[in-house]
Amino acid sequence: MPTAVNYAMFDNLFNNLKGFIDSKIQEVGNDLQKRFGVPEPAEPFVLIRRFTPADSTVTKGGIAIVKEGWQIEAYDNNTQSLLTSTDPLRNVILFEVAEPDVQECVLACQFYATVLNTEKPIKVSLGLRRPGQWGAMITTSQSTGVSSTEDFRPYEVRAHFKKEANAAKVQISVQFESSGILKIRDIELLQAPVKSES
Incomplete structure (x- = not known):
C-alpha cells in the first residue's frame, strides 16, 4: 500500500x-x-519609410481605407463571405519595398492596430522575399500577434536583414487564421545597425 x-x-x-x-x-x-533570431540593434532605429493611405497596397481585395488607416477583412475570395475557422489561412501583402542599401541591419515595423470579430490573433509579419532556386520566391519573416482589443495599441515586429547575391524585397503582410477584421494605422519601417557580438 x-x-x-x-x-x-x-x-x-x-x-x-x-x-x-x-x-x-x-x-x-x-x-x-x-x-x-533577430540580433539587438547597436543604435536607435531610424525611419526608412512611413506608409499612408495614399500608398497603394499589394493585395487589393478586402482592404478599405478608414480615416488614417486600413481595415482588412478575412473572407473567401470566391464568395466574399467571412471565413470559418476551417478555411485556409488568408495572407494579405500590404507593402513591398526594395531592400535597404546596407550590408546588414535590424529592420523594425512599428504600427498601431486593433482587431474585431476574431477567434485567433491576427499576425502582422515583417519579412524578406528573395528569388530562390528554379525561379521560386522564398519569404522569411518574423511576426507578432494582434489580439482583440477595443482600442488601438502600439506593436512592433523586427527582422534581421543581410545582403545576399539575390536582392530581396522587404514585405509587410497580415495572416488570418480565422475570420476577423484588422484595423491598422501609422505603419513605419525603420532600420538600425546590428550590435557586434563581443
Whole structure:
C-alpha cells in the first residue's frame, strides 16, 4: 500500500525531472534565438519609410481605407463571405519595398492596430522575399500577434536583414487564421545597425 513518503518521493522526482526538461528547453530556445533570431540593434532605429493611405497596397481585395488607416477583412475570395475557422489561412501583402542599401541591419515595423470579430490573433509579419532556386520566391519573416482589443495599441515586429547575391524585397503582410477584421494605422519601417557580438 502506497504511503505518504512514496507520494512525496514521486513528487520530488517528478519536479526534478520537470525542472531538468524546462532548463533544457530554455537552452535550446536560447540557442535557436542566437542562430535564427533577430540580433539587438547597436543604435536607435531610424525611419526608412512611413506608409499612408495614399500608398497603394499589394493585395487589393478586402482592404478599405478608414480615416488614417486600413481595415482588412478575412473572407473567401470566391464568395466574399467571412471565413470559418476551417478555411485556409488568408495572407494579405500590404507593402513591398526594395531592400535597404546596407550590408546588414535590424529592420523594425512599428504600427498601431486593433482587431474585431476574431477567434485567433491576427499576425502582422515583417519579412524578406528573395528569388530562390528554379525561379521560386522564398519569404522569411518574423511576426507578432494582434489580439482583440477595443482600442488601438502600439506593436512592433523586427527582422534581421543581410545582403545576399539575390536582392530581396522587404514585405509587410497580415495572416488570418480565422475570420476577423484588422484595423491598422501609422505603419513605419525603420532600420538600425546590428550590435557586434563581443
